Amino acid sequence: MENSSVVPDAGLVQNARTQGCIETVVTAPTHGLQGLQVLSEFVTEDEELMLIQELDARQWAGKGIDPNPEMKRRHQHYGGVFSYRLRKVVGEMEELPSMFGFLTKRLLDNKIYSKRPNSIIVNEYEAGQGIMPHVDAPKLFGPTITALSLLSDCVMTFQHTKDPRLVYRILLPRRSLMVMNESCRYDYKHSISKDLIEQVDGKFL
Numbered sequence: 001m002e003n004s005s006v007v008p009d010a011g012l013v014q015n016a017r018t019q020g021c022i023e024t025v026v027t028a029p030t031h032g033l034q035g036l037q038v039l040s041e042f043v044t045e046d047e048e049l050m051l052i053q054e055l056d057a058r059q060w061a062g063k064g065i066d067p068n069p070e071m072k073r074r075h076q077h078y079g080g081v082f083s084y085r086l087r088k089v090v091g092e093m094e095e096l097p098s099m100f101g102f103l104t105k106r107l108l109d110n111k112i113y114s115k116r117p118n119s120i121i122v123n124e125y126e127a128g129q130g131i132m133p134h135v136d137a138p139k140l141f142g143p144t145i146t147a148l149s150l151l152s153d154c155v156m157t158f159q160h161t162k163d164p165r166l167v168y169r170i171l172l173p174r175r176s177l178m179v180m181n182e183s184c185r186y187d188y189k190h191s192i193s194k195d196l197i198e199q200v201d202g203k204f205l
């Protein structure tokens with residue numbers, strides 16, 4: 001599995017401490033993308049391993065398996081099941097599994113959310129897979145979107161919905177948490193390239 005995302009101010013570089021984890025660096029660097037934060041090492045190596053083992057012990061959907069069998073990538077939905085075909089949550093909302101308890105607590109402790117998240121989507125991206133440019137449905141997913149990168153680094157591209165010349169390519173390091181708010185959340189489409197090799201700041205990934 002290349003990358004899993006759990007479905008995170010203004011261009012400053014500063015030190016920050018993530019409660020309950022190791023010291024992190026806010027790397028929403030001098031790109032000027034309002035509302036974007038990237039918190040490095042948001043989970044430890046042991047926590048990453050635990051999450052991967054727990055997830056791989058559960059049923060993956062996609063690739064012909066319900067729900068969303070039409071999807072070409074594997075995924076797991078917790079709290080509620082989002083139908084990509086119908087563009088809405090289907091079925092009843094359920095409690096999040098206990099394996100996410102430490103993660104939701106850390107999100108609250110660091111004031112990333114004001115109340116406990118009720119939905120988590122886990123996506124698996126293999127080499128050569130990507131995400132088409134999109135804005136997450138505002139009415140369904142709220143004002144704050146977070147994404148936790150596991151098992152590998154990832155490069156995410158942000159492009160303004162009204163001015164396509166405004167493009168930012170942001171490195172999301174392994175075990176980092178991306179937080180999207182404000183303009184970054186609503187005014188930019190985000191995507192992941194299908195390219196097998198990415199280059200950021202002159203370095204190949």
